[in-house]
Amino acid sequence: MTTTSLRVDVATAMAPMTRRERVRWLFADTFTIAWRFLAAMVRMPDSIAFSAIQPMLLVLLFRYVFGGAIAGVHGSYVNYLMPGIFVQTVAFGAIISAVGMAEDLQKGVIERFRALPMARAAVVTGRTMSDLTRNVFSVILMTALGFAVGFRVETNAFAFLAGFGLLLLFSWSLSWGFALIGLLVRNPETAQLATIPILLPFTFASSAFVPVGTMPGWLQAFANNQPVSQIVNGCRALMNGGPTETHVLIALAWSLGLVAVLAPLAVRRYTRIA
Amino acid sequence: MPERPAIEVRDLVKVFTKGRVRALDELSFEAAAGTILGVLGPNGAGKTTAVRILSTVIRPDAGRAAILGIDVGQDPAAVRRIIGLAGQNAAVDENLSGRQNLLMIGRLSHMGRGPARRRADELLEQFELTHAANRPLKTYSGGMRRRLDLAAALVAEPPVLFFDEPTTGLDPHTRQEMWTWTERLVRGGTTVLLTTQYLEEADRLADKVIVVDHGRVIAEGTPASLKADLGATVLLVTLEDHERATKAAALLAPIANRPPVVADSSLEINVDDGPKAGSEAMRALDGAGLAVLGLVLREPSLDDVFLRLTGHRAEGAIAEEPPITAAARAAP
Numbered sequence: 001m002t003t004t005s006l007r008v009d010v011a012t013a014m015a016p017m018t019r020r021e022r023v024r025w026l027f028a029d030t031f032t033i034a035w036r037f038l039a040a041m042v043r044m045p046d047s048i049a050f051s052a053i054q055p056m057l058l059v060l061l062f063r064y065v066f067g068g069a070i071a072g073v074h075g076s077y078v079n080y081l082m083p084g085i086f087v088q089t090v091a092f093g094a095i096i097s098a099v100g101m102a103e104d105l106q107k108g109v110i111e112r113f114r115a116l117p118m119a120r121a122a123v124v125t126g127r128t129m130s131d132l133t134r135n136v137f138s139v140i141l142m143t144a145l146g147f148a149v150g151f152r153v154e155t156n157a158f159a160f161l162a163g164f165g166l167l168l169l170f171s172w173s174l175s176w177g178f179a180l181i182g183l184l185v186r187n188p189e190t191a192q193l194a195t196i197p198i199l200l201p202f203t204f205a206s207s208a209f210v211p212v213g214t215m216p217g218w219l220q221a222f223a224n225n226q227p228v229s230q231i232v233n234g235c236r237a238l239m240n241g242g243p244t245e246t247h248v249l250i251a252l253a254w255s256l257g258l259v260a261v262l263a264p265l266a267v268r269r270y271t272r273i274a
Numbered sequence: 275m276p277e278r279p280a281i282e283v284r285d286l287v288k289v290f291t292k293g294r295v296r297a298l299d300e301l302s303f304e305a306a307a308g309t310i311l312g313v314l315g316p317n318g319a320g321k322t323t324a325v326r327i328l329s330t331v332i333r334p335d336a337g338r339a340a341i342l343g344i345d346v347g348q349d350p351a352a353v354r355r356i357i358g359l360a361g362q363n364a365a366v367d368e369n370l371s372g373r374q375n376l377l378m379i380g381r382l383s384h385m386g387r388g389p390a391r392r393r394a395d396e397l398l399e400q401f402e403l404t405h406a407a408n409r410p411l412k413t414y415s416g417g418m419r420r421r422l423d424l425a426a427a428l429v430a431e432p433p434v435l436f437f438d439e440p441t442t443g444l445d446p447h448t449r450q451e452m453w454t455w456t457e458r459l460v461r462g463g464t465t466v467l468l469t470t471q472y473l474e475e476a477d478r479l480a481d482k483v484i485v486v487d488h489g490r491v492i493a494e495g496t497p498a499s500l501k502a503d504l505g506a507t508v509l510l511v512t513l514e515d516h517e518r519a520t521k522a523a524a525l526l527a528p529i530a531n532r533p534p535v536v537a538d539s540s541l542e543i544n545v546d547d548g549p550k551a552g553s554e555a556m557r558a559l560d561g562a563g564l565a566v567l568g569l570v571l572r573e574p575s576l577d578d579v580f581l582r583l584t585g586h587r588a589e590g591a592i593a594e595e596p597p598i599t600a601a602a603r604a605a606p
Contacts (some may be wrong), residue, residue: 013355040369108365117354118382
């Protein structure tokens with residue numbers, strides 16, 4: 001039945017991997033796991049439709065519910081609002097990293113992964129990479145819709161794309177954190193519930209929708225210095241203009257810092273429990 | 275020089291702190307290359323824990339195990355390259371198609387894209403799944419799913435396979451089918467460790483059987499030798515109730531090879547000369563005024579071995595083993 005034997009002998013099996021091979025396989029395995037989620041997603045068109053509806057709905061609701069009421073912000077409120085909605089949407093989109101990771105832990109397929117010669121970390125890195133890919137589409141969709149409801153880039157295409165990149169980097173840093181939550185609570189329902197108390201204050205007590213200046217002083221202190229505001233400010237600077245460098249650098253530092261802390265924690269947690 | 279056993283297990287201990295369960299209690303056994311080792315035991319006996327340690331999924335608290343001479347604790351990465359895992363816990367991805375699942379496992383086993391694809395198609399054909407290759411697994415029947423499960427373990431053609439209760443929850447027809455597949459595999463020189471609660475399964479497939487209860491081996495041998503240990507014949511007597519059965523057991527103890535076992539209103543004894551023992555039993559019970567409702571003479575089964583060794587029937591459930599990943603996959 002089998003033409004060529006794939007069977008490995010003991011010596012080959014025991015040959016240690018070089019550092020280079022290890023890195024190469026980490027990338028290859030991450031790609032395979034990311035492919036696993038994306039291939040599964042393509043098979044569920046209804047789930048794609050629903051996950052597309054949420055960002056679109058957020059854009060439309062915030063644009064038309066708040067868009068009229070809040071004036072007095074310099075320039076167009078739509079232009080002011082849109083980067084905030086983008087950040088909020090990728091933040092809420094990260095819930096899927098928590099739920100997905102917790103769901104995976106409850107499935108037997110993880111048990112099989114553990115018995116395969118794959119890089120263990122790839123189960124988590126693959127998860128965050130597939131979430132990143134999904135976010136690319138959701139941000140494109142939101143931007144297109146944003147343009148349709150009056151959003152205009154006030155800087156240039158390059159700066160706008162840089163803002164887009166900043167947004168995706170932030171979404172990726174959140175994926176790690178939320179995957180970690182999923183790994184900690186291990187139950188999809190609990191994971192979903194656990195993310196809400198984090199998301200609500202960070203997205204609403206921020207500069208995403210309104211200028212922080214109207215909030216009480218103690219809240220301002222939080223709102224000014226928390227990552228969501230920093231990312232929003234960075235995106236705004238890149239998309240709407242104004243002083244750019246500091247905002248963007250702070251936003252980059254936050255995102256990279258979050259990845260640097262959360263990624264190892266998530267991977268370690270996974271290798272410990274699974 | 276005798277060949278080194280394909281699977282060597284020495285004094286494995288695993289304690290689950292959660293339930294303070296001593297899942298493995300100095301478990302030791304060996305499996306020769308190219309044979310099927312049946313690991314027989316009730317729910318919670320430690321079978322799955324042993325498989326998870328041997329397949330490097332979890333680590334033992336003490337003891338050592340080696341696959342083809344490679345220590346599972348010292349070089350788990352190497353062990354993963356020579357083993358395949360199938361069964362109740364090692365599932366496949368529900369949302370992917372059969373082909374996608376096999377392709378994924380091939381890639382994660384570090385096969386090239388081309389070879390992984392060819393191997394997936396080959397296995398789909400071999401397990402008669404080609405017609406369903408592109409359908410998501412959710413649409414598979416129970417038998418098809420188990421076949422894919424088995425195929426998934428074989429992707430990288432590992433020389434050592436672990437099948438953890440591969441037929442639990444399957445209908446008799448599908449179970450037969452799985453047996454045929456497993457038998458075909460071993461013809462190719464693969465070593466298989468198969469855990470099961472079904473004595474019939476061990477009897478049919480295994481070259482050697484170990485009986486495990488409370489995390490240790492309580493008997494081992496070929497199915498035939500285990501049965502032979504019991505004596506040539508089993509005499510099953512049914513009485514009116516449990517109380518009478520207990521009285522009868524005391525009465526018949528002198529003619530039995532081992533102490534009689536009473537279950538409900540029946541009792542079982544092992545004897546060397548069946549017909550002679552049968553008539554003796556009838557006389558003795560008649561003399562004591564105990565009415566015999568039924569009397570059966572039969573060949574001992576592994577079930578009898580089990581009953582004898584553990585004092586309970588094989589399928590009587592004991593406490594469930596605590597899984598680390600809550601891998602409670604619903605039986606389809």
